[in-house]
Amino acid sequence: MGTVGSDVVFQVMRYDPRRDVEPYWAEYDVPVDDGDTVLMSLMRIRESQDGSLGFRASCRSGICGSDGMVINGRSRLACKTQVAAMVALRGRVVLEPLRNLRYVKDLVVDQTPFWKKFRRVEPYLMPAGAPPAEERRMVMPQDAFDLLSKASDCIFCEICYSECPVNGIDRGFLGPQALIKAFRFEFDPRDDGAASRFAPLSNVEGAWRCRTTFNCTDSCPKGIPITEGIQRLKKKLAAETLAGLTPAYRSPTPVESPEDTSS
Amino acid sequence: MGRGFKVRPATGLKRHPAQTLATYRTGTWAWMLHRATGLLILAYLYFHLIVLSSDVWFKGSADFNRVVGELTAPPFILADLLLFVLILYHALNGIRIMLFDLGYGIGHQREWFWGLMGVGALLMVAASVALLPLAHL
Amino acid sequence: MASSSHPPASGRSGTWPWLLQRVSAALLLFFVMAHLWIEHFMHLGARITYRTVLERLVHGFYVFVDAGLLGVVVFHGLNGLRSVLVENTNDPAAVRAVTTTLWVLGVATFVFGMDVLSPFLFGHPWFRL
Numbered sequence: 001m002g003t004v005g006s007d008v009v010f011q012v013m014r015y016d017p018r019r020d021v022e023p024y025w026a027e028y029d030v031p032v033d034d035g036d037t038v039l040m041s042l043m044r045i046r047e048s049q050d051g052s053l054g055f056r057a058s059c060r061s062g063i064c065g066s067d068g069m070v071i072n073g074r075s076r077l078a079c080k081t082q083v084a085a086m087v088a089l090r091g092r093v094v095l096e097p098l099r100n101l102r103y104v105k106d107l108v109v110d111q112t113p114f115w116k117k118f119r120r121v122e123p124y125l126m127p128a129g130a131p132p133a134e135e136r137r138m139v140m141p142q143d144a145f146d147l148l149s150k151a152s153d154c155i156f157c158e159i160c161y162s163e164c165p166v167n168g169i170d171r172g173f174l175g176p177q178a179l180i181k182a183f184r185f186e187f188d189p190r191d192d193g194a195a196s197r198f199a200p201l202s203n204v205e206g207a208w209r210c211r212t213t214f215n216c217t218d219s220c221p222k223g224i225p226i227t228e229g230i231q232r233l234k235k236k237l238a239a240e241t242l243a244g245l246t247p248a249y250r251s252p253t254p255v256e257s258p259e260d261t262s263s
Numbered sequence: 264m265g266r267g268f269k270v271r272p273a274t275g276l277k278r279h280p281a282q283t284l285a286t287y288r289t290g291t292w293a294w295m296l297h298r299a300t301g302l303l304i305l306a307y308l309y310f311h312l313i314v315l316s317s318d319v320w321f322k323g324s325a326d327f328n329r330v331v332g333e334l335t336a337p338p339f340i341l342a343d344l345l346l347f348v349l350i351l352y353h354a355l356n357g358i359r360i361m362l363f364d365l366g367y368g369i370g371h372q373r374e375w376f377w378g379l380m381g382v383g384a385l386l387m388v389a390a391s392v393a394l395l396p397l398a399h400l
Numbered sequence: 401m402a403s404s405s406h407p408p409a410s411g412r413s414g415t416w417p418w419l420l421q422r423v424s425a426a427l428l429l430f431f432v433m434a435h436l437w438i439e440h441f442m443h444l445g446a447r448i449t450y451r452t453v454l455e456r457l458v459h460g461f462y463v464f465v466d467a468g469l470l471g472v473v474v475f476h477g478l479n480g481l482r483s484v485l486v487e488n489t490n491d492p493a494a495v496r497a498v499t500t501t502l503w504v505l506g507v508a509t510f511v512f513g514m515d516v517l518s519p520f521l522f523g524h525p526w527f528r529l
Contacts, residue, residue, distance in 0.1 A: 172490050204414035214291075228369045308473060327450040
């Protein structure tokens with residue numbers, strides 16, 4: 001396998017809703033060189049065998065998050081997946097579109113629900129107080145940076161969304177990606193958006209739907225400990241709910257002004 | 264189109280069952296089993312209450328003693344052990360879930376799963392040794 | 401500026417079912433272990449009879465274990481069933497219907513279970529069927 005010039009069978013789910021009644025498998029014999037990724041082979045198929053094959057890709061180096069697809073049963077980035085490794089697994093490469101999202105064509109899915117849920121958690125910094133009069137640095141303490149830097153690595157590839165079984169059961173579940181982004185801002189000491197994010201996150205289809213199956217953490221191509229972030233989020237939401245029972249409720253989020261954080 | 268590649272005609276997408284199972288991981292199995300054991304234990308709870316309520320329905324201690332005596336027959340002891348498996352799994356995996364909720368062990372979820380299953384196996388052996396000799400014929 | 405002095409009304413919050421499921425689970429660890437120990441291992445080999453149960457339930461602690469286990473296990477079981485039943489919906493009417501039904505079932509189950517215990521506690525059953 002993987003030797004220069006040898007052919008590998010690519011079994012690809014094809015579906016064009018304008019033409020096909022239902023999806024079907026297509027098989028391509030693709031010459032594969034050592035070190036070829038699945039994405040390189042897909043491009044080779046499109047260039048030399050079948051120009052009608054639909055898939056998304058952009059940067060080819062695991063940064064843009066465009067080419068998530070189900071490869072040999074699991075959601076992976078085609079550009080980070082070696083053909084040889086997949087052949088070793090099953091003798092051939094089986095490609096399907098991502099799960100839990102509507103098929104558009106071949107390996108392309110409709111990402112609309114994913115982005116809508118991402119927006120629902122207000123994934124941006126909501127600083128405390130009025131905007132600074134002059135341009136000032138808002139320095140993040142080192143421990144907060146260490147906690148949040150992995151969560152900031154998300155490339156929106158939708159692989160966690162595709163692998164999460166709860167997304168498969170409940171189309172309304174926010175999903176791992178929206179939750180880990182919410183974690184990234186909720187635990188940022190400079191952020192004061194807890195009150196605004198509380199409703200979407202503590203909703204029945206928010207953080208509580210997570211069943212800690214760890215599929216997101218296992219499959220994330222950037223190695224983000226997603227489940228851990230969601231668990232921290234749950235703890236914070238539970239604490240906020242309990243604190244909400246007391247009359248003298250104060251925000252559990254420490255509100256630090258930029259002057260407090262000396263670097 | 265149709266040059267240099269084979270296209271199998273529209274046969275629908277039949278996946279091999281093994282292909283579907285291969286997509287589940289330890290955490291997903293743990294969750295599905297947790298749910299299955301939980302529902303079975305809930306069903307058992309109703310069975311348990313209805314059996315014990317026969318002392319109300321039929322009135323009197325003699326009936327109670329007869330029913331409870333019948334429950335020490337070997338098939339029921341074996342059923343008891345099976346029930347113990349369900350309860351042990353649900354309890355031990357429940358401990359695992361609550362540890363994660365408290366923030367412990369999240370990075371070692373597989374180790375926690377198999378470690379607790381090992382504890383469960385030991386407890387199961389202990390319970391079998393204690394209970395099996397009690398089966399009355 | 402304390403702009404987040406109050407979280408908004410939680411509305412369709414899922415916090416309480418989740419939190420109470422954990423609390424009841426922790427209680428069950430005690431109750432179920434106590435129950436299994438009392439019934440199966442404490443007097444290993446001794447047969448359970450009407451009389452032994454009657455004598456045991458004179459003590460308040462055993463009544464507490466039995467009644468507490470009944471209440472907590474019914475809550476935990478039906479709350480778990482609820483989370484399975486409403487897992488793919490956020491429709492308030494559907495969720496409310498399921499929740500109400502399960503509360504009625506739960507209270508009925510608790511009363512039924514106490515009825516099973518009642519001959520031992522009060523010398524006569526609550527209800528005659």
